[in-house]
Amino acid sequence: MTEKEYQLQQTRVMKFYCRLPEYFLEDARIFEGEIAVSTGPIAYEQRQSLRYEAISEGMPWGKLWDSAWIHLAGEFPESWKDREVIFQLNVGGEGLLFDAQGVPFYSITNTSSLVRHYRKEYVQFGSCTTPGKFELWLEAAANGLFGREEDPDYPDQHGDFGSIRKLRYGLFRREVWALALDLEVLMSLLHFPHTAGDFGFPETPAFPEGSAREKQLMRILSRAVDCFAGNPENATVARAILAEALQTPALASAMTVTAIGHAHIDTGWLWPVRESVRKAARTFASQLMLMERYPDYVFGASQPQHYLFIKENYPALYEKIKQRVAEGRWELQGGMWVECDCNLASGEAIIRQFLHGKNFFRDEFGIEVKNLWLPDVFGYSAALPQIIRKCGCDRFLTQKLSWNQSNKFPHHCFRWIGIDGTSILSFFPPEDNYNATLVPEMLNYGVNNFSENDTIPEIISLFGIGDGGGGPKEEYLERGIRCANLEGCPKVRFGRADEFLERLGKYEKELPAWHGELYLELHRGTLTTQAEVKRNNRRCEEMLIAVEKLYAGRDLKEYPARELDRLWKLLLLNQFHDILPGSSIAPVYERTRKEHQDILESCAKLMAALKDKSDCMTFVNTLGTPYHGLVKVPGKEGWLPLTLAPHESRTLHTFDSENIVCLREDRVLENEFLRAEFSMAGELVSLIEKSSNREMLSAPANVLKLYHDRPNANDAWDIDSFYVNEELADAVWCTKITPAKSGSLWSELTLEFAIGDSTLRQTVRLAKGAKELIFATTVNWQEEHRLLRVEFPTSIHNGKANFDIQYGFLERPIHRNTSWEEAKFEVCQHQYCDLADSAGGLALLNDCKYGVSVHENIIGMSLLRAPTYPDKTADRGEHEFTYALMPHTGDFREAGVREAAASLNRPPLMIAGGLKAWKLPVKLETFSGSVVLEVVKKAEKEDALVVRCVERHGRFGRCEIHFDAPYRTITECDMLEWNPVGKAMKSGAEVSFRPFEIKTFLIK
């Protein structure tokens, strides 16, 4: 066979394969249908109350996010008895079919312009047992699998939805369908274009180009097409020819692939969360149906929140899932409540993801999941390994780092070591995909790409339609069966992920190690996009912990456990990896905004419930560190200086707040520690730490810079490195400076800027006795595709800087010597970053900003973005945030940088009235000065206190824990509060900590 002849045959086979679906239906008929449209979902039970009208193929019925009930009626003729029936249904959107009892049994989806073969419109109904009239109920949604796909560079390109395309039923020509699958698998061995394996990664044909086997297979394919000769009755004969190739066994040394059915369901993304409820139902119903048909098939799903959606909305479906879980054919995956973002969520929030997630699985299914399952999250903090381990998991799975823009991550199976030294066995499925398709070329890509394939003879494949849910179609399972023992292909078998991950344990000692964060070299904009959501998330995280401590200081009978459980779960849901990062559509954020508001208002109510009516004000420091700062008392002029010990509450009847100020001529703010001077242009031109007389700046600082921000792709997600070359000249100018005014307690000046079409106002404040210069900022932001950053050129030279992360900090280089360092041009911080030499340095604190860079001597922080996709108006409007500069001498740990950042983020609770006898029953006496009492709450499952203490300085730590009656004993336990890890001790127990160690105790 010449090359030209090979290409001729390839084209012919390809076209033949594409035509085969025309033959799937024999004796096709069209359903009679009627439809009732609504703007949102209507429950099955309420469907009869709607008004219906007749519908037929070709009719439009709804606009984006509309919902409909479709009633279909047909008639099976007598001649169809005991023959297989198939439906072809395409309603221009997604759909869920219900059986006669009102239980969902199968789903359809019309389109995805991203991946053509994601379309699902054939429903294998089974045998026609009773000919005659029949009816069906279908719930339709006018949106594609990915909502409405759009690209800001090609605005006209989007999914097509909201019209009826196909309402057909007929006899099922199973042999033609099977022929298509036979062809598909063999074509994939030869890497035909546009087949199910075509995801755009490097092609991996099974045989060398031009090899004899390649040509032999092409000849076999071509003979099968000859045989078919345009007649579907010949499918069986054509298949017999292909069987020759399909029955050639795999090499004895071929690797094994454990294939587990998977459906990545984003809890909210290009569709609102309410649609995810139905996406979960569509996915799970279809998978249960496939389990009936394929007895070896195993499906897995993570995210207890999705199981709760099903429990609350589809109880019969939920019972079926429970049964499959009990049989071991449905695998519960992951420990977290949702697959949450791991850059931005706080340390405590991540622990609560596990706490609520694992409690749900244990309560509902009696199963403890031992792996963390986060295939799609945008980077993984170096604080995670310890949290994973102490939450009872010992394996971690993702694949996201395969998306790196610059560097290929060197391992797929490795020991991941966190800031405290905890090691977690981690695995990246080497197909670089969680939407795998079980075709040979993708499987071959997986085994060849697998970095540890010289040691470990097996991989895992997460196959099925995902992101918008769905899971495998029948076709995927059929392909897996054909690839069980096929020449040129690894051996596929269906199985559980937990068993696969467990088997990796025996290689653990030989595995390479990776220390520190798993930084995703992409999606750096998600540290900044949807700024309001990030700010409210931070406030909610702080507030919930504060309120817990307030109630932990009282009789536990009064503890509002149910309400706090509800509020935490609202917060956890909104930390999903497309919600908190800012990559969702506007309707998702309408709900997030309401839910964050609900949390903050409910916390305020819980606080108010504890006050008495006296005419006073109570301040409660809920931090495990001292508070020192100014507070604004509602209804009072000026500011009140306040110093409180850790967990101290103070009731004041009179206020020392002061508003008498003297105006100054200059632009200098000064106290006993700092002197800050601003120029006429609004720049901070000098910042002196007075005890060392050190100028902290090397050039004007607090410089606002506006950049054109147009990443190559993924608008809301990405900041590409070239943004730095696109600074807009003359886009920022200072429009007004009010001269400094000062009183005995604080001094301040105000700066106003015009930035493009936006305005920014800063009140710069320095309190007496304070070490931080505060920049309280409001912005009216009206930009499009712009990035606003603030920069601070410092006089400090050091090779490294420190960044606050979850319950610890991370040291990162400030240079770009290697491609790995170069890729980290924008990194994640929580409440502070610090650049210092051994004599001292400068910390930048913030109350809600996560995207930061420290490059050589310049600290830069991203403030606002303005992407247009997927939310056209993301971030336009009013913003409020505060950052602060804190020069210091010596080490940042001893200088109290973390404590100052904590005070900025969680000022004392203010209660208008007296607070009845509040005293936290637990007290730490710390010898190293570095162990902090972070959390005191009621235990989830018993009347006991849970206390969480953390070593925050990254060194050995020691403390005594004291507690009051009626509590009698303290026992260390895991973070889930399930398992004790030490003996019961008395009050005053001395406890030691590894660097960054997080310890949890039960006090009874």
Ligand SMILES: [Zn+2]
């Ligand atoms: Zn996702």
